Structure formats: C-alpha cells, structure tokens
Amino acid sequence: MDPSLLVGNFAICGDCHTLLDRSASSNPALVEAFAHAPHLAQGAKCDECHLVPTHTETEIRKPDMVKCFGCHSLTDPSKPPGTCSTCHPPDFPLKPTSHEDPTWLPTTEQLVTTRATHPAAAQKSQKECQICHAPSFCKDCHGVDMPHPDNWQAGHSDEAATVGGQVCLQCHPKSESCSACHHPGYKVGGTPWVQLHPVAVQNNGVTPCLVCHSTITCAHCHTTGEYKVF
Numbered sequence: 001m002d003p004s005l006l007v008g009n010f011a012i013c014g015d016c017h018t019l020l021d022r023s024a025s026s027n028p029a030l031v032e033a034f035a036h037a038p039h040l041a042q043g044a045k046c047d048e049c050h051l052v053p054t055h056t057e058t059e060i061r062k063p064d065m066v067k068c069f070g071c072h073s074l075t076d077p078s079k080p081p082g083t084c085s086t087c088h089p090p091d092f093p094l095k096p097t098s099h100e101d102p103t104w105l106p107t108t109e110q111l112v113t114t115r116a117t118h119p120a121a122a123q124k125s126q127k128e129c130q131i132c133h134a135p136s137f138c139k140d141c142h143g144v145d146m147p148h149p150d151n152w153q154a155g156h157s158d159e160a161a162t163v164g165g166q167v168c169l170q171c172h173p174k175s176e177s178c179s180a181c182h183h184p185g186y187k188v189g190g191t192p193w194v195q196l197h198p199v200a201v202q203n204n205g206v207t208p209c210l211v212c213h214s215t216i217t218c219a220h221c222h223t224t225g226e227y228k229v230f
Contacts, residue, residue, distance in 0.1 A: 005037075009053075010046035034087050044071070066127050094132075112173045123147055143167040153212045194227065 006013055013020065021035045039049075048070065049063040072082035080086070084094055098104060098121065106114045122129050122138070129137075138146040143163050148156075160168055160178075182193070182200075201209065206218075216230040 005040040006046065008045075008047065010050065013046075028089070029092050030087055031085075031089055064128075065131050069131060108170060108173075111171065116171070119147070142170065194221075 021037075024030050024034050025032060040046075049067050051061045051063075054061055068087070069082060071080055072086065073079040074082040084092075088094065098117070101117060102110075103114055103117045105118060106116055144159055144167060145152075152159075165178075197209075206215075209218075214230040217228060220230065221227045
C-alpha cells in the first residue's frame with residue numbers, strides 16, 4: 001500500500017504497522033477484501049473511520065460498524081454496498097448475541113413477570129439498531145411511535161383509541177393497563193371520564209392525576225368547562 005495515503009495523525013502508523021491489514025485479515029468475522037488500500041484509494045480519510053487517539057493507555061479504539069454506514073448504504077446504489085456479505089463471510093452469525101436472550105423480546109404472557117431488555121438497548125444506541133433495522137422498524141412492530149415521544153402522556157388516550165388497546169397490551173400487561181392511572185372499570189368509549197372523575201378524586205385523592213396532569217388543568221376546566229392539558 002502506498003504510505004503517502006496515510007496523512008495527518010495517521011501518517012506515522014506505518015512506522016509500527018508494516019501490514020495495516022494484519023488484524024482484519026486474521027479476523028474470521030471479515031472477508032479478505034476488507035482492507036485499507038481500496039478505501040484510501042477512493043479518497044477515504046483515516047479519521048473518517050478511526051478515532052483520535054486510536055491507541056490509549058488502556059485500549060485500542062477500533063471503529064464500530066456504525067462508521068461503515070457513513071459511506072456504505074443498503075438503499076442508495078450510488079454508494080458502496082452495505083449488504084452483510086460485503087464485509088462478512090457466509091458462515092458468520094449475523095444476529096447479535098443479545099437477541100438470543102429470552103428477555104430480549106419476551107412473549108405477551110411473559111411480560112407479566114419479565115421486562116423486555118431491547119427497549120433499554122435501543123434507547124442507549126438507536127444508531128446501532130439501524131445497522132440492520134430501518135428507522136420505521138420499531139413502529140412497524142409496535143404499531144405506535146417508539147420510543148414514545150415527549151408529549152406521549154398528553155395524547156396517549158387518543159392514540160390508544162385509534163390503534164386499539166391490544167396494541168398497548170403487546171408491551172404493557174393488564175396490570176399496567178389504563179386502570180393503573182384511571183379508576184378501575186373505566187373503558188374507552190364508555191361513560192365519559194369528566195362525569196366519573198369526581199368520585200375517583202374523592203376516593204383516591206388528586207395525587208394519581210398529577211402524574212400526568214397539572215393543577216392548572218383542573219382549574220381551567222372547572223372555571224371554563226373546557227378540558228385542556230397543561
């Protein structure tokens with residue numbers, strides 16, 4: 001490989017690494033074509049993939065796969081291909097080990113006692129999920145926007161009425177259904193909440209209401225008769 005292609009902070013890499021691809025060529029997760037030369041020849045810059053400094057006192061900071069999709073694409077034919085076989089051999093296991101955990105995507109029956117672990121992982125790094133999954137993947141599976149948007153509490157009842165309560169029960173067991181916040185027995189489409197809430201407030205106090213609602217909501221509705229979420 002032409003050493004002049006190494007520039008900036010990476011110009012001295014060749015002083016120690018006479019074979020830059022030794023690590024990649026010995027990695028069973030990568031194909032032999034995974035190499036520096038063709039990338040550099042196409043004008044790629046070292047720091048587009050590698051962090052600076054690459055070597056620290058405790059570790060070698062190797063590029064993660066998210067970096068690859070800065071250039072590679074699964075949908076744009078004008079960009080380098082982003083298919084798995086571009087970099088990985090046919091016998092390489094593509095599913096992450098985390099997905100094999102039974103708590104990753106527990107069944108509806110298991111949700112009564114088991115929390116799914118994939119939401120926490122997705123919120124930590126959605127970019128990592130999007131290596132394999134399209135941005136629409138979460139909503140296609142859940143039926144509603146996921147993660148829930150910031151204003152979810154204000155409009156979740158309308159959304160539940162639109163998509164149906166069964167969608168909510170995919171993740172929320174019956175013990176966490178509407179009655180966890182609203183009074184037991186309340187049903188969407190039944191007796192309007194405005195007619196029922198005085199008894200619920202009298203029996204349970206206003207504290208459960210204030211999880212979602214502001215006291216301004218109470219005052220506004222009681223003085224004007226118009227319900228608004230504040």
